[in-house]
Amino acid sequence: MKSPTETRHILDALEAQHPGADTELHYTNAFELLVATILSAQSTDQRVNLVTPALFKRYPSARALAKTTSKQLEPRIHSTGFFRAKSKALIGMARALVKQHGGAVPADMEALVELPGVGRKTANVVLGHALGVPGLPVDRHVLRVSNRIGIAESDNPEVVEQQLCAALERKRWTRASDTLILHGRRVCRPKPLCEQCAVQQDCDYFHEARGV
Numbered sequence: 001m002k003s004p005t006e007t008r009h010i011l012d013a014l015e016a017q018h019p020g021a022d023t024e025l026h027y028t029n030a031f032e033l034l035v036a037t038i039l040s041a042q043s044t045d046q047r048v049n050l051v052t053p054a055l056f057k058r059y060p061s062a063r064a065l066a067k068t069t070s071k072q073l074e075p076r077i078h079s080t081g082f083f084r085a086k087s088k089a090l091i092g093m094a095r096a097l098v099k100q101h102g103g104a105v106p107a108d109m110e111a112l113v114e115l116p117g118v119g120r121k122t123a124n125v126v127l128g129h130a131l132g133v134p135g136l137p138v139d140r141h142v143l144r145v146s147n148r149i150g151i152a153e154s155d156n157p158e159v160v161e162q163q164l165c166a167a168l169e170r171k172r173w174t175r176a177s178d179t180l181i182l183h184g185r186r187v188c189r190p191k192p193l194c195e196q197c198a199v200q201q202d203c204d205y206f207h208e209a210r211g212v
């Protein structure tokens with residue numbers, strides 16, 4: 001695996017290739033980002049962004065969402081897929097926020113992962129982007145890209161999160177995740193576009209594929 005210094009240089013190059021990388025989900029506060037991130041599972045950010053304006057208007061707070069029923073909510077999120085499970089998670093999450101946190105989204109990993117439908121990845125997205133607490137969400141893109149380059153070495157998202165966090169300054173965590181996600185979407189796709197990649201010379205996968 002690459003050293004922390006190498007990892008930092010690689011992230012410098014990737015950040016230069018994808019300046020201003022940020023989540024592509026639309027939101028105006030932590031509650032909205034939490035809802036959008038739950039909806040984004042097995043979907044695309046673009047698809048979620050089509051659904052959320054009307055959804056946030058109808059349910060502008062955890063208190064409003066907590067009062068709804070699956071029958072009312074499911075048609076509003078149907079197009080994001082897995083709508084029954086997502087509806088159950090959203091209502092459960094909103095009710096737990098009201099009951100345990102006065103309707104506010106807690107800026108705390110332990111409290112967030114206790115909420116229905118919220119795993120470490122979702123919690124890290126919300127913490128890093130909406131609550132000012134650096135987090136390094138590891139989705140399938142971060143997992144694929146970091147293992148290919150060799151800045152992480154595991155199929156387990158939590159282990160990859162630990163490896164990347166250990167190599168990078170805390171203040172870089174959120175941007176590093178956004179950058180790796182964007183690189184995975186645009187360049188290091190399942191079928192990678194290595195000729196367009198800023199870290200080609202540092203990438204284990206690239207050298208292995210060419211038998212170097």
Ligand code: SF4
Pocket residue numbers: 145148149187188189192193194195197198199200201203204205206
């Ligand atoms: S060189 Fe290819 S495999 Fe390596 S990070 Fe770039 S796009 Fe991905």
